[in-house]
Amino acid sequence: MRTTLKKIARRLLGADAIVASINALSDKIDRHAAIPAGAPSPQSAAQPAPPSCRELIAIEYLSGQGIEIGAFASPLKVPGNTKVAYLDRYQPDQMEGELNVAGLTPKDFGFDPAALIVPDIVDDGESLSKVGDLTQDFVIANHVLEHFENPIKGFKNMLRVLKHGGILYLALPEMQHSFDRIRRPTPFEHVWRDYLEGPAWSRKQAFDEFARVFVDNGMAKNLFPQKSGDERVAFESYVASELERANFSIHFHAWRMIDMVDMFVKLKDQLGIAYQIELIKANGDEVIFIFRKIPSTIV
Structure with missing residues (x-):
């Protein structure tokens, strides 16, 4: 995976310095996350689990006051020197209606509304209309951008x-x-046209x-009856x-x-958005990006 990151960075970013930065922090994360041979299991009561990759990156980059979207x-999990306001488009008690689809209920999705974070700010994460310009030390958005109909608009507002x-x-x-x-x-x-x-x-x-993904996944989990051909369509x-x-x-x-x-x-080229890519880290089934806003006008 490290070789893949090098190739991506050189091909698309064209900067050995960025490759070195990515590798240096990736090495640091890997060292901290590694469990020494013979060490007690993280599940042991006497041995707390080591920080996750996400947590280590948060420790490295986050401080001050910010928001987490969705x-x-x-x-x-953020370091102790941070204060987070949570932003989402609805309160937990409003969610049940959205998850009652095609005969399924929140329980079928494994969601417990009582476990959901109660947002401090109820707002559309794509527009962030209730959050002022230049007000946040950080913005956290994990597994959010793919849910936006207009992801470029959402990304731009996060930087705004x-x-x-x-x-x-x-x-x-x-x-x-x-x-x-x-x-x-x-x-x-596609996303450029959406924008x-x-x-x-x-x-x-x-x-x-x-819907094709939803049905495929639902049938695999026996949430839907098996269907094929015209019946499935x-x-x-x-x-x-x-x-x-x-x-x-x-x-x-x-x-x-x-x-x-x-x-x-x-x-960066199309919109003139002022940011630096400081980290690209493959983490299991996700990719973590760290962007730093630099002093310039967001067009």
């Missing part, structure tokens, strides 16, 4: 609310290691595509309409790691 039931020098901590699912693996990667031209024209043109396509169409009716937070987009990096590099 923490759901898995907020990022950061102070100069502020950190955007962003993780995206690597589609090849998730239920999205049966989809085609979202090309840059220029608005996402209405691709909305039905997104729900139809995600008709059922997928029904599920797509149910998901759209409930305004279900689907994965509107899906990317491989190479697609993610390509997108973020192109955005």
Whole structure:
């Protein structure tokens, strides 16, 4: 994986210094996360689990006051010198209606509304309309951007609310290691058109595509009866309409790691967004990015 990161960085970023920075921090994370041979199991009561990769990166980069978008039931564990306000588009008690789709309930998804983070700010994470410009030391958005119909707009607004020098901590699912693996990667031209024209043109396509993923995953988990042929096509169409009716937070987009990096590099050129990519870290089924906002106008 380290070789892959080197190739991506050199090909798309064209800077050995960035490659060195990525490798140096990756080495540091790997050293801290490694369990010495013969050490007690992390599950032992006498031996606490070592910090996760996510936590180590947070320790390295996060301080001050910021927001986490869409923490759901898995907020990022942050260092003690930080203060986090949680932002989401709805309160936990509003979620049940969205998850009652195609005969399924929140229990079928493994969600307990009581375990969800209660947001301090109820707002659309894509627009961040209730968060002022240049007000945050950091923004955390883990497994959020793929849920945005207009991810470039969302990314731009995350940077908008950061102070100069502020950190955007962003993780995206690597589609090849998730239920999205049966989809085609979202090309840059698609998200660019979503940004220029608005996402209405691709909305039905997104729900139809995600319905296929949803049904495939649901049948694999015996949540849906097995169907094939025309019967399956008709059922997928029904599920797509149910998901759209409930305004279900689907994965509107899906990317491989190479697609993610390509997108973020192109955005610097296309929009003149002022940021540096400080870290790209493959972490199991996700890729973690650290962006630093640099003093310049966000166009």
